[in-house]
Amino acid sequence: MAKVLIIGSGAREHAIARAFQQSPKVMAVYAAPGNDGMRREGIMTLPIVETDFSSLIVAAQKYQIDLTFVGGEVPLVNGIVDAFTAAGLLIFGPKKAAAQLEGSKAFMKKILLDHQIPTAQARTVTSLAAAQAAVQALGYPIVIKTDALAAGKGVTIHRDAQETAKFLAACYQRQEEMTLVIEEYLSGFEFSLFSLVGRNQIVHAPLAHDYKRRYDHDQGLNTGGMGAYSPVPEINSATLELTIRTLVMPTLAALQEMNTPFSGVLYTGVMLTASGPKVIEYNVRLGDPETQVVLPQLTSDFYDLISGLVTGQKVTPQWQTEKSFVGVVLTDPDYPQGVSGNYLLPDLGTDVLVDYTHSAQGQQTLLSHGGRVATVVSSGVNKKEARQTIYQTLQAADLPLAYRHDIAQTISEVTYEK
Template identity: 60%
Template sequence: MKKVMVIGSGAREHTIAKTFLKSSKVQEVVVVPGNPGMGAPGITTKVLDTNDFASLIKFAQDEAISLTFVGNEVPLVAGIVDAFNNAHLAIFGPKQQAAQLEGSKAFMKRILTENEIPTAKSITVTSLAAAQQAVTEIGYPVVIKTDELAAGKGVSIHQEKIETSEFLEFMYQKNLNHKLIIEEYLAGFEFSLFSFVGKNQIVNAPLAHDYKRRFAGDKGPNTGGMGSYSPVAQVSDTDLSRTISELVLPTIAALKKEKIDYEGVLYTGVMLTKNGPKVIEYNVRLGDPETQVVLPQLESDFYDLITGLLQGKAVKPKWQTKNKFVGVVLSDPDYPIKTSGQHELPKFKEQLDVDIASCEIEAGNLYSHGGRVLTVVNAGTTMEIARDLIYHELDRINTKLAYRSDIAELSDKKEAID
C-alpha cells in the first residue's frame, strides 16, 4: 500500500486527497500543511513550510512517500519539482522554468504572441507613463494584470479614464518599476480546462466554469473563486477540440522550442469569443474551486493516472457522464478585502460533499480562519437538481458565512470575462 503527500492547505487539496484515497493502492494521504477540517480516516496533516524543500524532502524520505502531488502554485514557481527530482523522489508538477507560465504573466504573453496562439492583445509595461500610454492604445474597457503571482486576485477591469488613472498611480506609488500587463477586454463565455500532461500523453478533464466576482450578478471585486460547475454544456465538442489543438498543444510545443518540457497539470483559462477560443491565462496546477467539481467525476484510479503519466505509460482514465456537479464557496463576510473573524463552520447533510479550505479548531469545534472557508458540492442529473439541494441547505443552516446565490443559475447563458 502506498502513501501519498499533497502539498497545500485549501479545499482544492482536500479534494485531491480524497480522490487519491479512493485508490485501492493508497493507504494514507498526508496533506502538508493541510488544515484541521481535513481530518478523516486515511487523511492526515503535517505542518511544514511548503517552501522549505529540504524539510519536505526529508519528510518524504522518512515517511516512505511514494508520490507527491503539488496543489499550490507558490512552491511550483519556487522550484519544488526540481528539488524533489534531484532527490530522486516522485512528484507531479512542472519544473521551475515551466512554472513561469503562471509565475510571470509577461512570460506567458510572450510565449503566446511569439507563437501566434490566440489570446487578448496586450502590452507589458514597467512605468506609470508607459502604462498610461498602453491604456490609451488598448482602449476601454481595459484589463490590468500584475505580472507576478497574486493568488487569483491580480486582475482588475477598468471602464473609464479617471478611475484607471487613480488605480495606476496607486500601483506605481508602491513600486516605481511595477511590471503590469495592459490587456484588451475579451467578451464571450469563460471556461477552464485541466490537462494532465505526462511524458508521452495528455489527459483532458471535464470542463468547468468558475465564478470569480464576489457578489451575485458578477458584481464586486475579483476573488480566488466563489463557485463553479461542471461539465459545461455551453462549449461544443468542436470548440473543445479547437481549444486543445489551437491553444493547449501549441503552447506545450512552444515551450519545447525553448527547451522547456512541460509535465504536470496545465490549467487553461479560456474565453470563447465570436472568433473562437482564446487564452485568458495559464495556471500550472489545478484550479480552486473547479477542482472540487471536476475530480469527483473521475471514476478510474487517480493514483494510477498520475503515476502512469510520470512513468510514460499509456493511461485510460474514465470520467462519469451522467451527473452535473455544482460547488458553492462559503467565505468570510468581508472577503476578499479582509477577514472579520471566526465563524463556526456549519454542519451539512451527509449527501453533500464538503471540502474545507481554511479553519482552526477550538474546543472540538471548527471555526473559519481566512477568506474562503469551504466549498459545498453536490451532484445531480440536472444542474438545477445539483444546485437546489445546496441552496436549500444553506437556507436551513442560516450561516454567518457569505456565499453567492447564483452559482450555476446562469449555466445556460454566456457571460463576459470577470
C-alpha cells in the same frame, strides 16, 4: 500499497487527497500543511509550510512517500519539483522554468504572441508613461494585470479614463518599475480546461466554469473563487477540440521548443469569443474551486492516473457523463476585505461533500479560520438539480458564513466577466 503527499492546505488539496484516498492502491495520504477539516477524513497533516522544501523532502523520505502532488502555484513557481526530483523523489508538476507560465504574465504573454496563439492583444510595460501609451493604443475597456503571482486577485478591468489614470499612478507610486501586462478586453463565455501532462501522454479533464467576483451577478471584488460547476454544457465537442488544437497543444510545443518541457497540470483559462476560443491566462496547477467539481467525476483510479503520467505508463482514465456537479464556496462575512472572526462549521449532512480550506479544530467541532472557509459540492442530473440540493442544504443550515446565491444559474442570469 502506496503513500501519497499533497502539498497545500486548501479545499483544492482536500479534494485531491480524497481522490487519492479512494484508490485501493493507496494506504496513506498526507497533506503539508493541510488543515483540521482534512483530518476528519483520515488525511494525516504535517505542520510544514509549502515553501520549506528541505523540510518537505525530509518528511517525504521519513514517511517513505511514493508520490507527491503539488496543489498550489507558489511552491511550483519557486522550484519544488526541481528540488524533489534532485532528491530522487517522484513528484507531479512542472519544473521552475516551465512554471513561469503562471509565475510571470509577461512570460506567458510573450509565448502566446510570439507563436500566434489566439489571445488578447497586449503590451508589457514597466513605467507609467509606457502604461499610459498602452492604454491609449488598446482602448477601453482595458484589462490590467500584475506580472507576478497575486492569488487570483491581480486582474482589474477599467472602463473610465480618469479612474484608469488614478489606478496606474498608484501602481507606479508604490513601485517605480512595476511590470504590468495591459490587454484588450475580451468578451464572451469563459471556461477552464485542465490538461494533465505526463511523460508520454496528455489527459484532458471535464471542463469547468468558475465565478470570481464576491457578490451575486458578478458584483464586487475579484476573489480566489466563489464557486464553480462542471461539466460545461455551453461548450460543445467541436469547440473543445478547437481549444485543444489551437491553444493547448501549440503552447506545450512552444515550451518544448524553448527547452522548458512542461509536465503536470496545464490549466487553460479560455474565453469563447465571437471569433473563437482565446487564452485568457495559463495556470500550472489545478484550479480552486474548479478542482472540487471536476475530480469527483473521475470514476477510475486517480493514483493510477497520476503515477502513470509521471512514470510514462499508458493510462486510460474514465470520467462520468451522467451528472452535473456544483460547488459553492463559504467565506468569512468580511471576505475579501478581511476576516471578522471564527465561526462554527456545522455538519451539512450526506447530500453534499465539504472540502475545507481554512478550518481549525474547536471543542468537538470545527471553526472557520480565514477568508475562504470551505467548498460545498453537490451533484444532480443537471445543473438545476445540483444547485437546488446545495442551496437547500445551506439554507437549512442557517450558516453565519457568506456565499453567493447564483452559482450555476443560466447564462442570461449572470454576467460573465474576467
